[in-house]
Amino acid sequence: MIDIPQGFARETISREGESGRAWIAGLPCLMNEVLEQWSCVPDGPVTHGNVGIVLPVRRWDLPPAVVKISFPHPGNVFEPDAFATWNGRGAVRLFARDDERFAMLLERTGRGTLAEVTDFDEAVGILGQLSRRLAIEAPAGLPRVSELVAEWPDEIRTTAAELGALLPRRVLDAAIETLRDLDSYQPQTLVHGDLHDANVMAGEREPWLAIDPKGYVGDRAYDTITVIRSYRFAPLLFTPAPAAGIRRGLDLYCEAAEIDRDRARRWAQTRAVRAALWGRRHGDPDWLIRATDQLAEILM
Template sequence: MIEIPEGFARSTITREGDAGRSWVASLPQLVDELLQRWNCSPTAPVTHGQVGIVVPVLRGDGAPAVLKVSFPHPGNAHEPDAFAAWGGRGAVLLHERDDARFALLLEQAGPGTLADLDDIDEAVAIAGQLARRLAVQAPPGLPRLSNQAEEWEERLRKDAERLPHPLPRHVVHAALATVRELGHDQPDMLVHGDLHYGNVLRSEREPWLAIDPKGYVGDPAYDAITLLRSRFEDLLAADDVKAALLRRLVIFADAAEVDGERVRRWAQARAVTAAHWGREHGDAVWLIQATDHVAELLT
């Protein structure tokens, strides 16, 4: 049976409590059953992300693949639906799925991610081009971002009042205006939902392939903020932070073929939301301050 990485087990139990402890304990047997069912053999040690493990395998026909098993949570439920809709176009192929167990057998990609590129403008452009390819007509049944708009607006208001060291009022008001004006009426397009540099892998079949989608339905401009927050150190080291920030958003918008103003507004609103979330959940002080700074510069 496989060996569960100690750090992953510890963080899962800390985050999920008894449910996480029970799930971690069941993983070796669960993975063994899936390997037998899908006729796969492990080829390397288990790796992991924040919410799931990944087992490199060989399929029965000798092709490399990965078995991914995630902690059962609504936020992970629509990953296979997104992969199925894309059919390998801009994302790894889905070979098998077990929705009840939150398990997927996926095409193997990598090694190497967009995070490895030294040229940040090139990385942003590649991510934007990929976002354009992934923005297909969404299949029915996926969660709509527009259905969350009312909750976003209420949460923005409450968080601005109750959390310590609040953002300037005009910054929060700009985020509220975006949610009111853009949040309720969004296109029926499939949105990755977490398109950061580490979720874009090098590949032989295509130069770059996306992994770990959330599978939302909404505005393709929604995804730009993840590219800013995953390379904050580079951004904050720029001589002119605002110019560098706006340049990245323009590059993304042009490559994704989406309206640049919508990209800026979504990034600003999501930066405010991320700053509030960081205050509530104990993000590092530097990360909260950096997110605050981005939110203010984009206002």
């Protein structure tokens, strides 16, 4: 029987309530069932992210692999579809899936992440190159970015009105205008949905491999905010000229990703506005809210 990390258990129960408690209680048995189903043997300790646990395993006919089991949440439904579509192109390989159990058998990567690359330009360039590499035609049935953001204009107006004038009106209006203007550009492109340093792992088959995709369809520029609302960019906000540093980083990413710079800027500004409002409502740390406010204004 595997041991569930206590920190992961506490976070899951705190976030998901009784459904999270029940899932955590059944998780050791669930993992054993999946291991038996796929004829895998544990090969290391359990690790975890925000929504799932990962167990290194071995199977005689595969390279080193991991079993990942995620909490059964709508946001985790399309992850295996994205992996299956990429088929190892810039992302870890999918060997098997059990959608009912929210379980996957995946290629094992190295332990390092892109967050450990200290050179700013190099790391941002790698993110951009990976975004470009992952940009392939999406299969049918995945959620479209346009559907995800359809309610955002009303949500932004309503939340801003309830919380008070915490962001300048022009900043809010710019976000709403972007949602109206860019909604028409929605190509049939697979979008990672959460591309950032910690979701890029060192690999052997390829130097860098993406993990934890959301699996959306639409404009790759949608991902820009997760690149720049990150710990790598955060120090730039506390320099004498934060706007110059943020805009330079945006330019580096867009050039490497071959994404239209203005479209990327506008998507990032819109998502920064929404993140700042969401963070106030859901208890984000004050420093993160202030940093996101600043991003929303810089990206105007």
